[in-house]
Amino acid sequence: xxxxxxIAIAKSKGITIKDLSSITQIKLSTLYHFNRGSNMSKEKxxxxxxxxxxxxxx
Numbered sequence: 001x002x003x004x005x006x007i008a009i010a011k012s013k014g015i016t017i018k019d020l021s022s023i024t025q026i027k028l029s030t031l032y033h034f035n036r037g038s039n040m041s042k043e044k045x046x047x048x049x050x051x052x053x054x055x056x057x058x
Contacts, residue, residue, distance in 0.1 A: 003045055006052035007035055015055065024051050 010020065017035060021028040026044050034040045040048075 003049045003052065004035065006049065006056065010052055010055060020048065020051070023055075024048055 007017075007020070011017075017031050018028060020026075021031050024031075024044075024047055026040075026048060030040060030044065031048070034045070034048075
């Protein structure tokens with residue numbers, strides 16, 4: 001499962017992009033652009049992916 005799919009699942013469970021931004025310390029605008037199809041640095045995407053995997057396991 002890729003990062004964008006995990007964001008969609010998180011959003012369906014009530015986790016907003018704003019919540020993800022505060023948890024990961026990634027700018028809100030960066031996450032919005034990534035969610036809309038833009039690219040993000042590998043480090044940020046990996047950080048976001050790991051956070052989403054952690055949240056989905058709970």
